[in-house]
Amino acid sequence: MATAHHDEHPAGLMRWLTSTNHKDIGTLYLVFALIMLFVGGAMALVIRAELFQPGLQIVQPHFFNQMTTMHALVMIFGAVMPAFTGFANWQIPLMIGAPDMALPRLNNWSFWLLPFAFTLLLCTLFIPSGGPAGGWTLYPPLSVQGGMGTDFTILAIHMMGISSVLGAINVIATILNMRAPGMTLLKMPLFVWTWLITAFLLLAVMPVLAGAVTMLLTDRHFGTHFFDAAGGGDPVMFQHVFWFFGHPEVYILILPAFGIISQVIPTFARKPLFGYESMVYATASIAFLSFIVWAHHMFTVGMPLAGELFFMYSTMMIAVPTGVKIFNWLATMWKGSMTFETPMLFAIGFVMLFTIGGFSGLMLGIAPADFQYQDTYFVVAHFHYVLVSGAVFAIIAGVYFWLPKWTGHMYSETLGKWHFWLSVIGFNLTFFPQHFLGLAGMPRRIPDYALQFTEFNQWSSVGAFLFGFSQLLFVAVVIQTVRGGKKAEAKVWEGAEGLEWTVPSPAPYHTFATPPRIK
Amino acid sequence: MPMKNLPEAQRRAIVRTAVTLAAIACALFVYTLWRGMK
Numbered sequence: 001m002a003t004a005h006h007d008e009h010p011a012g013l014m015r016w017l018t019s020t021n022h023k024d025i026g027t028l029y030l031v032f033a034l035i036m037l038f039v040g041g042a043m044a045l046v047i048r049a050e051l052f053q054p055g056l057q058i059v060q061p062h063f064f065n066q067m068t069t070m071h072a073l074v075m076i077f078g079a080v081m082p083a084f085t086g087f088a089n090w091q092i093p094l095m096i097g098a099p100d101m102a103l104p105r106l107n108n109w110s111f112w113l114l115p116f117a118f119t120l121l122l123c124t125l126f127i128p129s130g131g132p133a134g135g136w137t138l139y140p141p142l143s144v145q146g147g148m149g150t151d152f153t154i155l156a157i158h159m160m161g162i163s164s165v166l167g168a169i170n171v172i173a174t175i176l177n178m179r180a181p182g183m184t185l186l187k188m189p190l191f192v193w194t195w196l197i198t199a200f201l202l203l204a205v206m207p208v209l210a211g212a213v214t215m216l217l218t219d220r221h222f223g224t225h226f227f228d229a230a231g232g233g234d235p236v237m238f239q240h241v242f243w244f245f246g247h248p249e250v251y252i253l254i255l256p257a258f259g260i261i262s263q264v265i266p267t268f269a270r271k272p273l274f275g276y277e278s279m280v281y282a283t284a285s286i287a288f289l290s291f292i293v294w295a296h297h298m299f300t301v302g303m304p305l306a307g308e309l310f311f312m313y314s315t316m317m318i319a320v321p322t323g324v325k326i327f328n329w330l331a332t333m334w335k336g337s338m339t340f341e342t343p344m345l346f347a348i349g350f351v352m353l354f355t356i357g358g359f360s361g362l363m364l365g366i367a368p369a370d371f372q373y374q375d376t377y378f379v380v381a382h383f384h385y386v387l388v389s390g391a392v393f394a395i396i397a398g399v400y401f402w403l404p405k406w407t408g409h410m411y412s413e414t415l416g417k418w419h420f421w422l423s424v425i426g427f428n429l430t431f432f433p434q435h436f437l438g439l440a441g442m443p444r445r446i447p448d449y450a451l452q453f454t455e456f457n458q459w460s461s462v463g464a465f466l467f468g469f470s471q472l473l474f475v476a477v478v479i480q481t482v483r484g485g486k487k488a489e490a491k492v493w494e495g496a497e498g499l500e501w502t503v504p505s506p507a508p509y510h511t512f513a514t515p516p517r518i519k
Numbered sequence: 520m521p522m523k524n525l526p527e528a529q530r531r532a533i534v535r536t537a538v539t540l541a542a543i544a545c546a547l548f549v550y551t552l553w554r555g556m557k
Contacts (some may be wrong), residue, residue, distance in 0.1 A: 100522050102533045165544050173536040177529060207544045211551025228556050241551065514523060 009509045017112075020088045020104035021509060027406075028033065028111050029086030030155045034103070036078030037119065037392075041468050043071035047463035048430075049417030049458050054449050059355060064447035065133035066125065066149075073153070076253065077116050077160045085110075085167050088195050090406065092171065094500035094507060095189045097180025097516045102173035110166040117159035124149035135445060137242055140211075140227035140235045144219050153218065154213045161206045168202035171195055177193075180499070182518030183448060186280070189498050193280050196258030197287045201248045201255070204291075209245040236301050238258035243294035248257045249288045253387060254354075255283060258325060261347050263498075264397050265329050268344035269336030270495035275328040282321035282328075287505040289318045308367045315365035322358055326351060341493075342416030346397035349424050357385025360435065374461050375445075376488065378438025384431045396423075404488035408506030411481040417475060422470035429463025480490060 009015060009024075046067050050058045059067070060408070089107065093100055101107045122133035129147020132138065143150055153404055175196045179188070187195075215226040216238070225231025227238045258279075266273045275280065295303060295311040303311075329351050360382040364370050373379060396419075404410050433456035438444075442453045449457065488505040503511050525533075 099524075103537060104522060106537075163543075168542075169537050169540045172540055173533050176536055177532045202548065203540055203544055207548035208551050210548050211555065214552060215550075216554045236554070241555070 007465035014298045016110065018171035020100070020108050022093050022101045022104070022107065022405075023059050023507060023509065024113050025101075025107050026086045026089030026091075029082045029089060029114075031477040032087060032111070032114060033079050033083035033234055033395075034083065034478075036344075036473070040071050040074035040079055041124070041471065043067045045464060045468050047071065048461040050447050051449070052461040053297050053458075054451055054454055056448055059447070062130060062133055065445065066131040068445050069120070069132045069134065069136050070125070073121060073132075074385075075412065076136070076249070077157075078114070078121075080391045080395070081160075081164065081251050084198070085164075086196075087191075087256065087260065087398055087402075088171055089168075091402065091500065092192055092195060093175055093178070094184055094503065094511060095192050095498055096175065096178060097499050097512045097518070098174060099510065099512050102178050103170045103172050106166050106169055110163045110170065113159050113163040113166075115226050117156045117163065119160070121156040125151045127152075137239075137246070138216065139242070140219065140238050142217065143216055144227065146390060148317050150434055151217065155216050157213050158210055161210045164202050164206050168199040168206075169183065171199040172203070175199075179519050180512070180515040186277065186510045187518060189259075190262035190279055190283075190434075191256070191259035191278065194228070194255045194262070195281055197283050198252050198255045201252050201287055201290065203448075205248045205252075208241060209249075212241040212245065213240075233382060233402040235460075236298070239298050240295065243297045244291075246297065247294045248287070248290040250386070251286055256289070257350070258283065260394045260401070261329065264343045264401050265332050265351075266497070267401070267493050268341060268347070269333045271332055273323070273328065274331035274334075274496075278324055279328055282324040284316060285321040289314060289321070293318065293365075296365050296367075296370070296438040299367045300374045312365060312367045316362060319358065319362055319396045323340035326358075327357055327472065331492075337495075341400075342411070342420055343397045343415060343422040345417065346393050349420065352394040352395065353389030353393070353424075353427070357382055360385060368417060373438060375443055376438035377434045377442045377444055380444050381431050381438060384434070389427055390430070393423075398479065399474075401483060401493075402500075403478065404492040405505050405507055407423045407482050407487035408488050408504075409481050410488050410492075411477050411485065415477045415480075419470060419473045419477060423467060426463050426467030426470055428464075430460050430467055431463075433457075433463075434457045 007390060009021065010018070016024065016028060019028070027268075043202055046059060047064065048057070050064055067281060089101065092098070121131075127148055129149055131149040132143070132146060133155045134142030134146055136154070138150070175188070175192060215224070218224040219226050219228060219233070225233040227235045229235060262273055293311060293315045295307060296315045299311070300310060340348075360378070364373055364379065364382055400416055437453055437456045437460075440453065490504050491501040492505060499512075499516060500507070502516070513519045
């Protein structure tokens with residue numbers, strides 16, 4: 001029986017503090033991510049408000065630097081990663097026919113580390129020396145010289161790292177040990193596959209980041225000289241260690257997005273995903289390649305020519321499996337009976353705009369060209385096309401896709417479509433002009449700029465406010481759907497396939513107490 | 520509590536997987552520090 005023991009759950013605050021239920025913890029992760037999206041978004045708007053005109057108008061340069069640093073840390077570790085973990089918690093057990101995550105108590109702890117980590121990080125804005133201001137990459141010597149805020153940040157990163165590693169262990173243990181009988185690895189939904197591979201990436205690189213920031217901490221307080229050239233250390237070593245974490249981190253932020261899109265597009269194209277196995281192998285190839293491309297982030301530090309060439313070619317190779325994915329999504333849509341509900345609109349927006357980010361990434365991966373682009377707004381435009389129209393659009397697509405299953409109600413399609421079009425227009429208005437700013441030579445992370453950059457910056461700031469405020473519409477749709485609306489059926493979408501659509505909507509508190517049998 | 524119904528062999532497999540992965544994570548952290556000290 002798929003839905004035994006449904007609706008037995010504690011009530012009130014204790015339900016959320018002590019919950020070991022994958023759906024409750026998934027909800028906690030998603031709500032936390034939404035709050036952090038707005039915290040990080042507010043910081044982005046401070047940045048864009050300051051950059052509306054040349055000169056210093058609103059904030060002091062030191063505070064501006066804190067905003068760029070904190071915006072990145074909050075969005076990466078507080079918004080995107082927890083959102084995907086929220087999806088993993090809700091969907092993986094439902095998709096593989098498991099009653100819960102394999103380690104439910106550990107799951108609770110993984111989540112509850114995060115509010116404390118981010119309290120620690122955000123409270124640095126209120127201490128005398130301020131928050132970290134040397135960029136989210138925490139490069140020495142700035143990070144060694146920074147105030148107490150850097151120590152808080154290091155501790156916060158440790159807590160986030162422990163949370164991520166525990167979450168990754170839980171995901172792997174669940175997928176490897178809790179699949180319903182008959183669900184072989186190559187029968188798993190692609191979202192589950194992408195999360196399995198992401199979890200291995202997390203497990204491999206979060207300890208490396210922890211090692212890097214630990215060395216930073218001992219350089220700051222315990223007399224070591226890991227990164228201090230005066231003491232025989234090497235600041236460039238930090239960059240190598242950091243980016244050995246940092247590049248796979250980029251794929252940690254995008255592979256689950258690929259998984260969501262691979263669920264959404266076949267549903268609304270009413271066709272099975274084209275090239276399922278090649279999608280799995282492409283995901284694994286991207287994950288493998290992500291470990292051997294890290295130094296493309298540091299072409300300009302001075303490397304032997306052979307090193308530059310190795311990292312350039314290995315970076316360009318990633319375009320091959322990524323191209324396979326884009327091709328497969330397009331081939332899935334080809335001659336499909338497509339309809340354009342909000343999740344599909346965000347998925348198509350993802351495919352088009354992420355591809356732009358992929359191509360600008362290819363441009364940045366070409367070493368001699370990168371010498372021109374390094375540390376300019378071109379880089380800012382590139383990674384926002386990957387992370388906003390990539391990761392964030394996929395998250396939004398996923399929320400609209402599964403919200404009826406989670407809440408039992410249909411969302412307002414009209415408001416969803418308004419949200420999509422305002423987001424697409426606002427996003428492109430914000431970030432497309434930044435390509436031109438970067439190519440014209442505007443450096444990133446500066447509160448003031450030369451007069452000739454004014455017009456594109458004004459477009460960008462107007463777009464940022466449009467994009468930012470249109471996300472309030474998203475919150476309104478989510479709240480409205482949680483509170484009521486048209487009843488959702490078990491199989492919410494006509495073309496939906498998979499175990500999660502066999503349970504009622506909303507999904508009962510306990511599902512698959514007895515595992516289903518997969519043919 | 521549907522998780523209480525899991526067979527003992529499955530419970531052991533879960534713990535084995537989790538402990539192995541945790542050991543790998545700890546080893547990578549120590550290895551990073553050790554390489555930093557070289």
